[in-house]
Amino acid sequence: MRTIRYFAAACALAAAAWGLPQAAGAEDLVVGVFLPTTGPLAPLGNDMKRGFELAAKGATVKGQPVKIIIEDTAANPANGVRKAQKLVLEDKAKILIGGASSAVTLAVNAQAARLNVPIITTNAQAVAVTGEQCSRFLFRTVPNDAMSAKAISIMMQKRPDLLAKNWFIVYHDFAYGHSNKAEFSKIPGIKIAGDAGRPVGTADWSSAISQIQASKADAIYLALAVGDDLTAFVNQARAFGLNFVMMAPVGIPDSMLQALGKNGVGMVAGGLTASWMQEATNPKIRDFVKAYHAANGVVPGYQAIQAYAGFQFMLAALEASSDFAPDTIIKALEATKADTIVGPIQIRKGDHQAMVGAYMAEAVALPQEMFGAKVGWKLLDPITWDQMKVELADTGCKGL
Template sequence: MILQKLATPLGWWRAGAMACMAIMLQASPAQAADAGDVVIGVFLPTTGGFSPLGIEMKNGYELAVKDAPKVKGRQVKLVVEDTQGTPATGLRVAQKMILQNHAKLLIGGTSSSVVLGINAQASRLNVPIVTTNSQAVQTTGKQCSKYLFRTNPNDAMVANANGLLMKKKPELLQKKWFVVFHDIAWGHSNKTEFSKIPGIHIVGEAGRAFGTADWASAFAQIQSSGANAVYLALAVGDDLPSFIRQARSFGLTQFMLAPLGMPDSMLQTLGENGAGMITGGLFGSWMLEDHSAEMKRFVNEYGAAYGIVPGAQAIQAYAGMRLTLAAMDKATSLDTPAIIAALENTSVDTVIGKLAIRKQDHQGMVGTYMSESVKLDAPKFGSKLGWKVIEALPWDSVKVGLADTGCKGL
């Protein structure tokens, strides 16, 4: 089968809570939940540079609830709040959803820094937190907690996947790599893990703030370094396709590796420059619909609802929410300890295959996909490019051993 081969102090808390309550009294009617509803708080950016990813994740969550609308016979209600991609706002809206909307669980986490900021107050928030996109290793590593769960691959797993890609294509190890990274938690985590790939030759690096509009100074550094390949540890917001477009117009012809690929919606904006990229760390591809009836159903449902194909973040969001809903339904109650126990012991079949949590560090036991961006023979929901899976890399091939995670126990 092709996929098998491819396969603070208390006072601070009270003061913060009171401040949030003053804001929360103006909740919109659309976010009001009936007394019998099971409320899940969704924290993600719907404005700002990360918003394309946040919207994809929101779409995936909504479809998952549409397909599994009840927990313990009660209607599931999603309350969505905009984190604006910042830790301070993320913590504020997390408190709001718990205190006002009585959310039993929080899910989201487009940005690792937002997830880690909320997790720092997890014991006070006292609800399970599930992220379907945080990639920084410390999320389930050094900053692991009994409250926090991750259902997507982390940076170390992505590095392992790209290491396998380089074994398959050894000419990549012969290249001189220049690393461009975002100066945020994820960027530092990702570039560090990339540097650990055996045999990799890095000749320079350039860190820039998220939201950088002009990359000319980084291009000059790349040219002077003698690099013939560029590793893009850039968060997959608008900056990534912008960098690629500017680099090509600037005359840079170096091979480029985006460790996670990029969302399909952004891939389309690159036009001719979008074809021919490869990655070992793609989180999911709608093009697997040719091999999976469940993926095909999801792609058609997503396309009918939103007019586009689902990107990797939407696919991961859908799968993570389905696991979350199954665990909440399985839990002996909707109290926090019961939901945590159920998340640790639930396994579900999803659009990315079987999904379960490693109990010891709360890392999702998932794989990645070695993929190439290709032109489609015929457009699919307006998309002319897509990520063709070369090989599926299962959990056992990319996982990080418990002793190496940095998690000292939950």
């Protein structure tokens, strides 16, 4: 037996040395992570991936090591379903976490009952995720589009100069874009000068920019999935002389903000959940930022912070669960209140929406470089759950 153990250990060391994938050990608790590390949403997915990796480092539940297995969805719903099936059926994941894209998250959720595994999204914001398509298997640890729209409405009440503007909506022609566009248009007093929808993967935005120029718009709302398309639009719009205020509803990853440089300064957000710049006042964020920067050489975007916090919530629920059967984990997720780097995360049992708040924020140039960053999201006023929540009866969720 000793020889067998030594042989197994030697094989594991050899695999690590050669960079070969290692199977989860018999005592490992497997967590499946699904997100886009390639394709148009890769900046978002890779930010999340690094957050999950830090959260999982050295993590245990009930004395069992936690092993994450990460699968790239490329933000494609059909691919996301295949990867979820692989994680559950082959890798024996007890729970899935990630869900960068709303379309992918909804596609995986449609198979949740068959897969019989709880799912946590730390990013997907389409209202339907915990609304019309809510399910007992699916949980969301971040605000949804309707909540973000409420936060933006509050921001505009405090900034009447923004409410007075004529907004042009640029949106992606899929679940997130349509959901976000619809919720923004419902803000009381908002004036919409026009809109332009384009598919994910659009590199040339000149036709949409021509529509903006032909309208009476003097502000732009970006109902765009966070990825390469968004930076392409902002850079092209600025190059065409559109120096209007731009609102990204929940901000953009800081890696993209650095890439935009001066073109990103002045962007506003009404529903940003967190910023690495909180490191000045929040010791938990400070420790995370230092660890993230040490591992990756850049500052974490808010998606990385959300991923880390969502993983903390998941670990707390798994620790509280009496066993790892799906029904038991679901009950634990519904009952857990976890202390995370973004504050307490607790789920509303009726629709599995996290009862969390957000912040008004503005992208500012830093007086001096910090952690390799020259631009950062400065958080302004906090917006609480009670201010931005959508009542359960108005969510579209017909029950779990």
